Amino acid sequence: MRIAIPMNDKNLDAEVCPSFGRAPYFLFYNSVTKESEFLDNAAAASQGGAGVRAAQVIADYGVKALIAPRCGENAEKVLSNAEVLIYQSIPGSAQENIEALLAERLHLLTEIHPGFHGKQGV
Amino acid sequence: MKIAVLSGKGGTGKTLVSVNLAAVADKAVYIDCDVEEPNGYLFFKPTSIDTKKVTVQMPYAKAELCNGCRKCVNFCKFNALAYIANQLIVFDKVCHSCGGCALLCPKKAIFEKEKEIAEIQKGVSGNVTVITGILKVGELSGVPVIKMLLDVQDADNELTLIDCPPGSACIVMESIQDADYCILVAEPTLFGAHNLKMVHELATLFHKPHGVVLNKCLDGQNPSEELCRQEDIKILGEIPYDEVLGLLNSKALIAVRENDKYNKLFDSLLQTVIKEAQHETVVNS
Ligand code: SF4
Numbered sequence: 001m002r003i004a005i006p007m008n009d010k011n012l013d014a015e016v017c018p019s020f021g022r023a024p025y026f027l028f029y030n031s032v033t034k035e036s037e038f039l040d041n042a043a044a045a046s047q048g049g050a051g052v053r054a055a056q057v058i059a060d061y062g063v064k065a066l067i068a069p070r071c072g073e074n075a076e077k078v079l080s081n082a083e084v085l086i087y088q089s090i091p092g093s094a095q096e097n098i099e100a101l102l103a104e105r106l107h108l109l110t111e112i113h114p115g116f117h118g119k120q121g122v
Numbered sequence: 123m124k125i126a127v128l129s130g131k132g133g134t135g136k137t138l139v140s141v142n143l144a145a146v147a148d149k150a151v152y153i154d155c156d157v158e159e160p161n162g163y164l165f166f167k168p169t170s171i172d173t174k175k176v177t178v179q180m181p182y183a184k185a186e187l188c189n190g191c192r193k194c195v196n197f198c199k200f201n202a203l204a205y206i207a208n209q210l211i212v213f214d215k216v217c218h219s220c221g222g223c224a225l226l227c228p229k230k231a232i233f234e235k236e237k238e239i240a241e242i243q244k245g246v247s248g249n250v251t252v253i254t255g256i257l258k259v260g261e262l263s264g265v266p267v268i269k270m271l272l273d274v275q276d277a278d279n280e281l282t283l284i285d286c287p288p289g290s291a292c293i294v295m296e297s298i299q300d301a302d303y304c305i306l307v308a309e310p311t312l313f314g315a316h317n318l319k320m321v322h323e324l325a326t327l328f329h330k331p332h333g334v335v336l337n338k339c340l341d342g343q344n345p346s347e348e349l350c351r352q353e354d355i356k357i358l359g360e361i362p363y364d365e366v367l368g369l370l371n372s373k374a375l376i377a378v379r380e381n382d383k384y385n386k387l388f389d390s391l392l393q394t395v396i397k398e399a400q401h402e403t404v405v406n407s
């Protein structure tokens with residue numbers, strides 16, 4: 001299974017980034033091969049719709065589970081259409097979150113925020 | 123002559139100033155550009171209302187024509203499109219209706235449909251023509267509405283008061299674009315001075331001649347007034363803080379139509395503004 005996590009740093013010991021669409025990097029982790037890969041998030045700097053763009057990338061990577069602290073409604077729509085499950089991250093590193101997910105200790109994210117959509121000034 | 127009234131945040135008296143200046147003039151047009159929360163019409167209670175809908179073009183794809191090449195998804199710089207599970211999804215609230223995707227699609231699979239985003243109401247209240255823009259709930263960009271609002275009344279030689287949205291975002295820039303003069307309304311607090319600074323920068327950036335109306339003035343310190351002196355910004359007038367005005371305001375009554383004192387106050391403010399604006403036009407031309 002492929003897992004994705006928004007990250008502040010390209011490091012499994014780094015913490016999960018509080019923002020999904022505007023995270024600087026994404027970690028893709030393959031739970032079978034235990035391989036990890038980091039990708040620069042091209043959407044991070046976009047004017048608007050960062051969540052949509054980021055979710056498209058996640059879906060294109062064939063990810064089955066996203067671990068994130070929060071998610072906006074547009075991104076959620078893309079992800080649910082792509083059948084990606086969104087799990088609420090716990091405080092701690094990416095590694096700890098992956099272990100928690102595999103041990104079935106993470107919960108599905110239930111709160112979806114309406115997002116800002118460039119409302120702050122664009 | 124077009125006069126824009128702005129302030130760094132809501133509740134500073136922007137509507138009070140623009141409504142009363144329009145009402146005190148012999149004849150004026152009042153345009154409420156605060157499309158998210160228009161409230162000028164509550165004071166004017168205009169009649170013979172003429173309503174116009176504001177629509178934008180929203181793209182949608184015909185699935186049977188789309189081959190999933192994703193050219194549109196990669197093209198849209200607003201990221202309003204996603205292609206998931208063999209289907210193109212359009213995010214209406216992110217889309218800026220630029221029409222680019224429909225032009226670009228090699229399969230001509232993208233069509234456009236009209237979507238109503240706002241309503242423009244035009245009515246009359248005594249000597250004032252009242253034009254109000256009302257954004258639909260959930261619509262996030264008022265910019266196209268502002269464009270249309272300012273076009274409703276094209277008579278350039280009429281005195282027009284533009285009640286701008288609060289803040290200094292792009293919707294405010296759109297509102298002041300055609301203005302001949304900007305009135306900045308400021309409260310006598312530190313926070314008020316901070317907000318004044320923001321709108322002052324905006325007016326300066328757009329090379330708009332401008333002056334300040336100090337609202338809610340009490341005796342004692344006024345950080346906004348100090349800022350004006352420091353930065354050499356013209357003070358057009360002061361509106362004292364008093365209960366009578368507060369009461370009229372809370373009943374949504376127009377002060378200049380109810381009370382002689384305020385009629386004189388706003389009348390002299392209007393004369394000052396017109397003189398300033400004309401002076402600036404002469405200097406600049
Ligand atoms: S550009 Fe046209 S054909 Fe290509 S994905 Fe978009 S809608 Fe489909």
Ligand code: SF4
Pocket residue numbers: 181197198199200201202203212216217218219220221222223224
């Ligand atoms: S109309 Fe413009 S903003 Fe809207 S989806 Fe198409 S390309 Fe993007």
